[in-house]
Amino acid sequence: xxxxxxxxxxxxxREMVRETLSSAGFAVxxxxxxxxxxxxxxxxxxxxxxxxxxxxxxxxxxxxxxxxGGGTNARVPILVLTTESGASLKERARAAGxxxxxxxxxxxxxxxxxxxxxxxxx
Numbered sequence: 550x551x552x553x554x555x556x557x558x559x560x561x562x563r564e565m566v567r568e569t570l571s572s573a574g575f576a577v578x579x580x581x582x583x584x585x586x587x588x589x590x591x592x593x594x595x596x597x598x599x600x601x602x603x604x605x606x607x608x609x610x611x612x613x614x615x616x617x618g619g620g621t622n623a624r625v626p627i628l629v630l631t632t633e634s635g636a637s638l639k640e641r642a643r644a645a646g647x648x649x650x651x652x653x654x655x656x657x658x659x660x661x662x663x664x665x666x667x668x669x670x671x
Contacts, residue, residue, distance in 0.1 A: 551670045552576045552593065556586030556612060557601040557630065562653065566599060566630070566660070573661045575670075583607025587615050595625055596668045599651075602631040602638065610645050617646035626667035630655065 553575050555566040563579040570577045578593065580586035584606040590598065598616065602609035613627050626648040631638075634652050642650060648667055651660065665671065 550574070550576045551596045551664070551668050552578070553597050553599065553664065554578050554580065554586065554589055554593075554595045555599045555630075556580040556583060556589075556604070556609070557599075558582050558604040559601070562601070562630070565655075569655075569657045569660055570664060573664075575664065583609065583612045586612050590616060590619075591621070594622055596670075597626045597628065597664055599628045599630050599664075602629060602633055602642070610641060613642060613645040613647050628663060628667065630660075 553570055555563055555577055557563050558581055567577045567579055578589055580589045582604045600609040600612045609629055617623055628649045628651055629642050629647050630651045632653045639650050
């Protein structure tokens with residue numbers, strides 16, 4: 550089973566991502582801020598990470614940099630899911646190692662399609 554880590558400080562968004570991806574057959578673990586996400590990432594092997602940018606304790610850029618700089622599963626696909634859409638923020642995320650960028654609100658089919666594409670799932 551494909552294992553996804555979804556990091557967002559919004560309970561509503563976490564639950565929407567969980568419901569959407571779980572209904573498509575993915576296992577989803579959630580984290581409520583960047584630091585919690587980094588802690589969760591160290592506890593399991595994930596096939597993809599979805600992270601918000603603006604979060605308390607550690608922002609999404611910090612999450613991406615931490616994962617890419619770590620020695621375990623550092624090449625995991627990382628998707629940014631945020632309300633932000635500025636080109637400079639996208640470039641900063643790309644430079645940090647983000648795989649893709651999705652602007653909220655997301656469409657269920659679009660999110661599932663992207664997760665399938667980056668994980669190789671069918």
